[in-house]
Structures are given as C-alpha cells and as structure tokens.
Amino acid sequence: MTASYRSRVNALAVITSAAFFGANAFIGLSMGVYWLTLPPAVYVAQFFPQFSNFLYTIMPLFLLMLAGLILSARLDWHTTPARRNWVIALWLYLAVSLITIFYHMPLNVRLAAAIGSPIGDALDFYKSIALVGPVTEQNSATIRMLWLLGHIPRVLITLAIPVYALRAMAASKAR
Numbered sequence: 687m688t689a690s691y692r693s694r695v696n697a698l699a700v701i702t703s704a705a706f707f708g709a710n711a712f713i714g715l716s717m718g719v720y721w722l723t724l725p726p727a728v729y730v731a732q733f734f735p736q737f738s739n740f741l742y743t744i745m746p747l748f749l750l751m752l753a754g755l756i757l758s759a760r761l762d763w764h765t766t767p768a769r770r771n772w773v774i775a776l777w778l779y780l781a782v783s784l785i786t787i788f789y790h791m792p793l794n795v796r797l798a799a800a801i802g803s804p805i806g807d808a809l810d811f812y813k814s815i816a817l818v819g820p821v822t823e824q825n826s827a828t829i830r831m832l833w834l835l836g837h838i839p840r841v842l843i844t845l846a847i848p849v850y851a852l853r854a855m856a857a858s859k860a861r
Contacts, residue, residue, distance in 0.1 A: 699754030706747040707844040714837045726826035734798045762858045771854030792816035
C-alpha cells in the first residue's frame with residue numbers, strides 16, 4: 687500500500703461523503719422549501735419525477751462513499767483511534783441506509799404509485815412496509831410532511847459522516 691493509494695482512498699471517502707451530505711441538504715432545504723410552497727396535489731405530481739432525477743447524483747455518491755469508507759477503514763484497522771472513527775462513519779452510513787430503505791423508499795414508492803408510475807407496481811415490497819396507505823388528495827399534505835420530517839435525520843447523519851472520516855484521517859496521521 688502506497689501513500690498515494692491511501693490519499694486517493696481517503697479522498698474518495700471524504701469527497702463523496704461531503705458531496706452526499708450536500709446533495710441531501712439541497713434536497714431537504716431547497717427542494718423541501720419548494721415542495722412546501724406547492725399545493726399538495728401538485729407536490730404529489732412533481733415529486734417522483736424530480737426524485738428520479740436526483741437518483742442520478744445520489745446513488746453513485748452513495749455507492750462510492752461506501753467503497754471509500756470501507757477501503758479507508760481497512761487501511762487503518764490496526765490504528766485504534768482511526769479505526770474507531772471509520773467504524774462510526776460506517777455505522778452512520780448504515781443508519782442512513784436503513785432510514786432510506788425502511789422509511790423513505792416506501793413513501794417514494796407510494797408517491798410513484800400515486801402518479802401511475804410502473805415503479806409503484808414493480809416495488810410492491812415497499813408498499814407493504816409503508817407507514818401509510820395509498821397517497822390520496824386528502825393525505826398528500828401529511829405525506830409531504832412525513833417525507834420532509836424524515837429527511838432531517840438523514841441530513842444530520844450525512845453531515846456527521848465526513849466529519850468522522852476526517853477525524854479518522856487525523857488519528858491515522860497522529861500515530
């Protein structure tokens with residue numbers, strides 16, 4: 687393992703995790719404020735097409751971040767303070783993954799089904815674990831609020847991931 691490899695892997699972990707935080711902050715703050723200005727029915731009509739576009743940015747960052755975190759943690763496994771910080775970053779990654787899988791994906795699939803997207807039918811599992819039933823005009827404002835409130839912990843967690851990655855890098859250099 688060369689210093690150059692370590693630098694590239696650490697950069698991958700920090701840059702992708704910081705970018706992932708930025709993307710989540712943008713979605714929560716910019717898009718969230720925008721969605722709150724829309725009548726609930728218009729929000730339902732616009733959400734899934736907009737969300738689908740976010741995936742082209744979010745998913746590569748999400749997957750590359752995992753690769754960077756795992757490879758970096760592996761390099762520092764023998765250094766206890768660095769390892770501890772990498773492991774915390776990985777647990778935070780797991781937490782945001784679980785929020786996504788069990789909270790947001792079911793809501794996203796319900797919103798997709800509300801506009802007749804085939805995703806709504808293709809991902810029946812998510813509909814079966816959703817906290818809410820089908821999206822209707824009567825509950826669309828509540829669905830929007832549930833989605834946005836559930837996004838707050840995601841933003842906070844994604845802020846912490848690059849912080850712990852930087853702490854791990856500092857602990858590794860301190861040894």
